[in-house]
Amino acid sequence: MLLASPCPLTWFEVTPDRRGPGPRIRMTGEATNPGGGDERSREHAVLLTAMAQGDKAALARLYDLLAKPLYSLAFRVLNDAGEAQDVVQDVFLQMWHKAGAYDTSRGSVFAWAATLTRNRAIDRVRMRKRRAELLAESAPDLQPAAVGNDTDSAGSLWLREKAGAVRSALTALAPDQQKAIELAFFSGLTQQEIAARLNEPLGTIKARIRRGLLKLREILPARL
Amino acid sequence: MITERHEELAALHALGLLEDAERSAFDSEMARHPAVRTLADSLAESTAALALTAPQVEPPAGLRDRILAQADASATGRVTAFPLLRFAPWAMAAALAVAATWLATQNLALRNENAALQTERQLAEVAYKMAQNQLSERSLLAENMITDLGNRLRRSEDLSRLKISALASLAGNTKEAQVIAVWDPGQQAGLLTMEKLPAIADTQDYQIWIVDPAYKDPVNGGVFHVAADGKVTLAFKPDQPIAQAAAFAISLEKKGGVPKAEGPIVLLGK
Numbered sequence A: 001m002l003l004a005s006p007c008p009l010t011w012f013e014v015t016p017d018r019r020g021p022g023p024r025i026r027m028t029g030e031a032t033n034p035g036g037g038d039e040r041s042r043e044h045a046v047l048l049t050a051m052a053q054g055d056k057a058a059l060a061r062l063y064d065l066l067a068k069p070l071y072s073l074a075f076r077v078l079n080d081a082g083e084a085q086d087v088v089q090d091v092f093l094q095m096w097h098k099a100g101a102y103d104t105s106r107g108s109v110f111a112w113a114a115t116l117t118r119n120r121a122i123d124r125v126r127m128r129k130r131r132a133e134l135l136a137e138s139a140p141d142l143q144p145a146a147v148g149n150d151t152d153s154a155g156s157l158w159l160r161e162k163a164g165a166v167r168s169a170l171t172a173l174a175p176d177q178q179k180a181i182e183l184a185f186f187s188g189l190t191q192q193e194i195a196a197r198l199n200e201p202l203g204t205i206k207a208r209i210r211r212g213l214l215k216l217r218e219i220l221p222a223r224l
Numbered sequence B: 001m002i003t004e005r006h007e008e009l010a011a012l013h014a015l016g017l018l019e020d021a022e023r024s025a026f027d028s029e030m031a032r033h034p035a036v037r038t039l040a041d042s043l044a045e046s047t048a049a050l051a052l053t054a055p056q057v058e059p060p061a062g063l064r065d066r067i068l069a070q071a072d073a074s075a076t077g078r079v080t081a082f083p084l085l086r087f088a089p090w091a092m093a094a095a096l097a098v099a100a101t102w103l104a105t106q107n108l109a110l111r112n113e114n115a116a117l118q119t120e121r122q123l124a125e126v127a128y129k130m131a132q133n134q135l136s137e138r139s140l141l142a143e144n145m146i147t148d149l150g151n152r153l154r155r156s157e158d159l160s161r162l163k164i165s166a167l168a169s170l171a172g173n174t175k176e177a178q179v180i181a182v183w184d185p186g187q188q189a190g191l192l193t194m195e196k197l198p199a200i201a202d203t204q205d206y207q208i209w210i211v212d213p214a215y216k217d218p219v220n221g222g223v224f225h226v227a228a229d230g231k232v233t234l235a236f237k238p239d240q241p242i243a244q245a246a247a248f249a250i251s252l253e254k255k256g257g258v259p260k261a262e263g264p265i266v267l268l269g270k
Helices: A039-052 A056-078 A081-101 A109-127 A131-136 A154-171 A175-187 A191-198 A202-223 B004-014 B020-032 B034-053 B061-161
Strands: B163-169 B178-184 B189-195 B204-211 B219-224 B232-236 B247-254 B265-269
Touching: A039 A056, A039 A081, A039 A109, A056 A081, A056 A109, A056 A154, A056 A175, A056 B034, A056 B061, A081 A109, A081 B061, A109 B034, A154 A202, A154 B034, A175 A191, A175 A202, A175 B034, A191 A202, A202 B004, A202 B034, B004 B020, B004 B034, B020 B034, B163 B247, B178 B247, B178 B265, B189 B204, B219 B232
Parallel strands: none
Antiparallel strands: B163 B178, B163 B265, B178 B189, B189 B232, B204 B219, B204 B247, B247 B265
């Protein structure tokens, strides 16, 4: 299970020349949107529209809703609280500036924000010259994570539900598919590096990732 | 139609695993095929959901305020920037004027460059023609040289075909005679040069014979009479075709010669 026993950070490496897909996330429909398809997702879109008109309160509200998962993602990739803060700050400011140019009908706000965060975090990882240090460090989930006050807000509840749905979907994948996808998503390794790390042929890794993501896509709408 | 390859590329694209070239190619593919883009988008959306699987960590308390303060600063920037819009038409006009000037300068520069390039091209054409003429002349010269060499070679070959024999005396009165026979099988003709050949009676003639193994008897090459000084140079041609001139002989015969040697052989050479 991916989250019950997350991969150790020894799997993580810096890859200097890869980038994830750009921040433009298209939607094929709300049913496939893990961060959308519900009231909360629509609220995200409304807030983004308000931000485009200079509504700072909307930015504050969106921060309240998304800061935690985005910060957690950045921290998971970077394993550095200071850098994770910088990434999250950059992402929210970018959303603030680009809100008017973003077409919410083309993708969920959460997916856009998550993609921006992941790309920026991986870029930072690549810029580091401390690959050996990273490999020696412990996994982020083994860090004394400052688990926040999840018990109060509706936003936290929404996050817990979504996160639970995604985790549940992941458990439906074969363990080798989970592992390959996790390495690709959180570490920024190249295809070849993932194949080398898992000691499998490149074609096998590609097939695992393809099958895993397709299955994830099938499962998530039914669970969300 | 979505293929397995499309699915693979879309999955790798969603995870940012495509190399630059692959990503460019896949972007083009998505632009051409909306179904491929839809597939890629849906996988990207699912992939983004993986962010939620990261262990949840509360962001630092001060981060929110920092972000809002930064947003404030940029919002102020927006307000101060707005009045500039009034000057946008003037700024645009000024920009167009600058652009027009720049374009005119560029145009002039390009024209000059074009003229220079044309001159350069003409010079190159002249040089090319000169080189072509020189090449033709050299080619003609080389052709003549080859022809000359060929002629020389043929002459050498002709000479190598010739058979040259020195005839030795077989009679007591021709001991001092010096006779050379040259035979050209191609021409089926020969040449005899003789010195100090003894004079003979008017009722007699020297007769030339060519010995060819193809014939039982030597072949008649004609008769001749020697002058008082004993010098004779004459061409001869046998009565019959000679396949192999194995030897030459000169006999002393009655005036006018005989079809088959009867008299004594005075000179013989192989």
